[in-house]
Amino acid sequence: MATHHSRPQFQRHFRRDDAHIPFTIDGTAYSGRRGDTVLVAIMSVTGQLRRSEFTSEPRAGFCLIGACQDCFVTLACGTRVRACTTPLEAHMAFTTRESGNE
Amino acid sequence: MNETASVVVVGAGPAGICAAKALVAAGLRPVVIDEGLRAGGQIYRRPLVDDGRSATDLYGSEAAKATRLHREFDALLPSIDYRPQTLVWNIADNQLHLTANGVHQRIGFQNLILTTGATDRVLPFPGWTLPGVYTLGAAQTALKAQGCTIGKRVVFLGSGPLLYLVAWQYVKAGGDVAAVLDTAPFAAKLNLLSAIRFDPRLVLTGMSYAARLVRRGVKLHYNVRPTGVDGSQHVEGLNFKSGAKTHSIACDAVAYGFALRAETQLADLAGCPFRFDDRDRTWLPATDDAGRTSCKGIYLAGDGSGIAGADAAEISGELAALAVIQDSGMAADPRRMSVLAGARRRKAKLRDILEKAFPFPQNWFDQIPGATTLCRCEEITVSSVIDTVHGNDLRELNRLKALSRAGMGRCQGRMCSAAMAEILASTQKLKLPEIGRLRAQAPIKPLPLSLHEAGS
Numbered sequence: 001m002a003t004h005h006s007r008p009q010f011q012r013h014f015r016r017d018d019a020h021i022p023f024t025i026d027g028t029a030y031s032g033r034r035g036d037t038v039l040v041a042i043m044s045v046t047g048q049l050r051r052s053e054f055t056s057e058p059r060a061g062f063c064l065i066g067a068c069q070d071c072f073v074t075l076a077c078g079t080r081v082r083a084c085t086t087p088l089e090a091h092m093a094f095t096t097r098e099s100g101n102e
Numbered sequence: 103m104n105e106t107a108s109v110v111v112v113g114a115g116p117a118g119i120c121a122a123k124a125l126v127a128a129g130l131r132p133v134v135i136d137e138g139l140r141a142g143g144q145i146y147r148r149p150l151v152d153d154g155r156s157a158t159d160l161y162g163s164e165a166a167k168a169t170r171l172h173r174e175f176d177a178l179l180p181s182i183d184y185r186p187q188t189l190v191w192n193i194a195d196n197q198l199h200l201t202a203n204g205v206h207q208r209i210g211f212q213n214l215i216l217t218t219g220a221t222d223r224v225l226p227f228p229g230w231t232l233p234g235v236y237t238l239g240a241a242q243t244a245l246k247a248q249g250c251t252i253g254k255r256v257v258f259l260g261s262g263p264l265l266y267l268v269a270w271q272y273v274k275a276g277g278d279v280a281a282v283l284d285t286a287p288f289a290a291k292l293n294l295l296s297a298i299r300f301d302p303r304l305v306l307t308g309m310s311y312a313a314r315l316v317r318r319g320v321k322l323h324y325n326v327r328p329t330g331v332d333g334s335q336h337v338e339g340l341n342f343k344s345g346a347k348t349h350s351i352a353c354d355a356v357a358y359g360f361a362l363r364a365e366t367q368l369a370d371l372a373g374c375p376f377r378f379d380d381r382d383r384t385w386l387p388a389t390d391d392a393g394r395t396s397c398k399g400i401y402l403a404g405d406g407s408g409i410a411g412a413d414a415a416e417i418s419g420e421l422a423a424l425a426v427i428q429d430s431g432m433a434a435d436p437r438r439m440s441v442l443a444g445a446r447r448r449k450a451k452l453r454d455i456l457e458k459a460f461p462f463p464q465n466w467f468d469q470i471p472g473a474t475t476l477c478r479c480e481e482i483t484v485s486s487v488i489d490t491v492h493g494n495d496l497r498e499l500n501r502l503k504a505l506s507r508a509g510m511g512r513c514q515g516r517m518c519s520a521a522m523a524e525i526l527a528s529t530q531k532l533k534l535p536e537i538g539r540l541r542a543q544a545p546i547k548p549l550p551l552s553l554h555e556a557g558s
Contacts, residue, residue, distance in 0.1 A: 009233055009336060009355070013275050014153040014249030035151030040248045047336045048233045054481040058335050060233030062478070062517065064240035065144055066137065067221040067365075069512035069548060070478060079550075087139075087150055 009060060010043040023092040032088045039064065039071050039083035042094065049073050049083055050096060106210035107133045107183070109426055110198060112190050112368060113217035115143020116167075116412045117404025117419030119175045121215045124423035126181045128432055133183040133209060135190055135200065141175040143219055144239065145412045147247050148172065160246055162271065163307045164412070171416075192544035193372040196399070204550050213399045213426045216368050217419060218406035222264075222359035225466050225521050226484065228474045229331025229340075234355040238264040241357035242271065251277040253355025257340050259283040259328060262361035262460045266311035273318050280353040282315060283326040283342055285360070285463040293458040300452040304413070323349070327469050331356065343469070360462055362409045363520060369407075370542035372400050378535035381457050382409055384520070385539040391443040393422035394429070401425055414449035417442050467525055476525070477518045479511020487522065491529045499538045502526050512548050515540045 012033070020031040023041060032041030039061050042049055048058035049071055061071030064084045071083040076093040109125055111118050114136035125132045134141075140148045146161065146168040157165040178184075185202060192199035197208045222237035229235065236244070236252050238260060244250045245268075255278045258269040269282045291312075297305045316322060323344040332339035332350075339352045369387040370376070374395040376385040386408045393401045403422040404415035421442045428434035472485025490496065490506040499522060502508070508522055509515035515522070519540050527534050 007336065010244065010250040010252060011254055011277070012250050013245075013277070014155060015151070018151070018153070035149060035153065035248075037150070037248060040244070040250055044250065052231070052478075052481060057231060057481075058233050059231065060336075061236070062231075062240060063221060063237050064243040065221065066547070067513065068237075068478070068517050070517075072512075082548075085137075 006045075007047045008044050009047050010040060012044055021088050021090050023088060023090070023094065025094045026096055027093075036088040037084055038073060038081060038086045038088050038092070038094075041088040042073065042083065104197065104208045104210055106212070108211075108430075109133070109213045109215065110135065110209060110211040111215045111217065112198070113143065113219055113404065113406070114138065114141035114175065114184075114186075115145060115217060115219050115404060115415060116171060117217035117219075117406075117415035117422075118143070118215070119171050119178075120416045120419035121217060121403055121423040122178055122182055123174055124420045125426065126178055128423075128427045128434070130427070131181060131183065132215075133185065133211075135188050135198070136184070136186045137189055139186055141184070141186070142168070142172060144243065146171055147243065149247050149249070153249050155249070162267075163303075167412070189547060189549075190368060191546050191549060193368055194544075199544070201549055206555050211399070213401070213430070214372070215393070215401045215403060215419075215422045215426065216372070216406055217402075217404040217415070217422075218365040218368055220362035220364050220405035220409055221516055223361050223363040223462075223520055224359055224517055225463070225524070226470065226474050226476050226518070227328045227330075228471055229333075229337070230358075231475050231478050232331050232333060232337055233335065234333070234337030235331065236355065236357050238262070238268050238357050238359035239362075241355075242268045245271055245275055245277075251275065251355075252357060253337070253353065254278060255280045255353045256355040256357055257281050257283060257351060257353045259285070259326065259340070259342075259356055259358035260360050261285045261463060262359060263308055263456060264359060264361075265460070266308065266315065268357060269320065270311040270314055273315065273320065279315070279318075279320045280351055281321045281323060282312075283328070283340075283344070284322065284324045285326050286324065286459075286461050288324040290459055290461055293455055297452055297455040297459070300448055300455070301413075304452075327463070327466075328358075329469065361457075361460060362405060363516075364408055365406050365516075367514070367542035367546040369395070369400075369402060371544055371546070373397050374400060374402070376539060379408060381454060383462055383534055384523075385535075391421070391446065392425035392439065393418055394425050399429075410446075410449050410453050414446060414453070417446045417449065421446065467521075467528065476521055477506075477508035477511060479513050479517075480507045482506055482508040484521075484525065487525055488529055491526055496526065497530055497532060497537060499523060499526060499540050503540060509540060514543060514546060
């Protein structure tokens with residue numbers, strides 16, 4: 001279950017024309033905007049961040065202020081980052097293919 | 103290797119900013135530790151980059167306050183030791199354990215002012231883990247800090263002043279608000295009339311949001327209980343009861359919450375005694391009027407010491423700083439302290455009335471199916487928690503956590519402890535104060551595995 005929905009959940013109302021910041025999810029190229037958090041960048045192009053550990057249900061963050069810890073995403077290098085409090089950087093490569101989540 | 107500071111302030115929202123300002127005015131140079139990137143806290147959070155919006159666009163009726171606090175804090179920077187993006191994850195032996203950029207460090211302190219703020223108080227309902235369901239605070243943060251709405255068509259649900267405020271902010275930003283669903287009866291709002299004399303501007307502004315929403319054609323429902331979310335991969339609709347009537351509404355996002363809950367983990371780790379607060383239905387660190395705890399050198403201010411709002415946080419932040427100054431044998435203006443203490447008591451009275459106008463939804467679990475997820479980290483269901491209570495005749499919250507695993511995940515119970523407490527108390531027909539409180543555990547938030555000790 002590595003597919004991530006292509007339907008964007010978040011809607012941008014500002015910074016639409018700001019500089020594009022390229023990133024990838026499972027190798028597919030997307031772009032965020034300058035000033036995005038990782039969560040906003042991903043949720044503006046897809047419908048989920050990850051799948052839950054035990055039931056593989058889709059998750060997309062919840063509190064957005066670093067409290068619920070529900071928005072962890074994994075970089076291709078294996079590092080996990082909390083998407084809601086991490087600024088997007090160019091060429092971040094995210095993977096949804098965590099072991100045990102296949 | 104470890105440094106010791108005379109005063110450390112944890113948090114840089116309205117309470118932390120006002121505490122730092124009063125300390126600097128007394129000639130002290132506090133260390134100010136902020137988990138955020140820039141000072142302001144959650145309420146006066148600043149976007150990562152300028153996106154062309156004015157302070158009024160970002161903070162509405164609170165723009166002047168936000169601008170003033172940001173300006174005051176920026177002016178303090180040469181006089182304080184500011185550490186943004188830094189997490190305090192433990193307190194032991196008068197030392198704070200911090201991490202910033204994956205580097206671990208300890209700072210000793212003689213005096214500590216904790217202004218740890220609050221998070222949304224949430225309760226589970228069927229579908230609350232689905233993409234598109236967020237807290238009210240999350241919906242506001244997405245818009246304020248990032249200029250995004252959490253969906254194309256959003257339902258706002260719950261209880262608390264944020265419900266109408268955030269719904270209105272979405273309308274103003276051009277979002278489509280499908281409905282505002284208040285879990286309280288309409289009659290509860292009549293309590294607001296008696297709050298006007300305490301803070302006419304705040305109360306009348308708050309009341310005007312409902313009127314403005316209605317004028318824009320947004321449907322308001324009262325006495326609501328959600329019965330389920332449509333959709334398997336993301337939100338496609340919300341089903342709810344309003345009184346005896348059932349409704350179904352198409353939407354792709356739900357923002358909900360039931361006022362706020364204080365973040366008290368650091369006060370707990372510091373050893374502060376707690377008292378049960380009937381109004382907030384939870385345990386809070388015990389303090390005097392000025393924010394002193396019974397632990398020497400430890401002071402509390404802002405919503406982390408009990409939910410009172412941003413204006414009260416400014417008052418209690420300054421008060422805690424003046425208490426530090428006074429207790430250190432320096433001159434603190436006693437008249438200023440008594441004026442602030444009086445103002446703080448009036449804010450507490452206002453908060454008592456707001457709680458009646460935006461009450462906690464009693465008997466929430468009467469209509470929640472057992473298969474509903476209660477703990478979103480460990481994915482433990484409501485019925486599994488109830489079965490654990492029955493099977494072991496549990497009467498204490500930490501035992502319930504240990505045996506059910508609810509509250510044991512990454513969020514450390516922030517998102518489920520209110521629900522666990524309500525379920526345990528109602529299942530065993532006990533009062534909330536009788537079942538204890540979840541103990542805080544260090545680290546209070548997950549840490550990266552590869553931490554380096556500073557200087558090693």
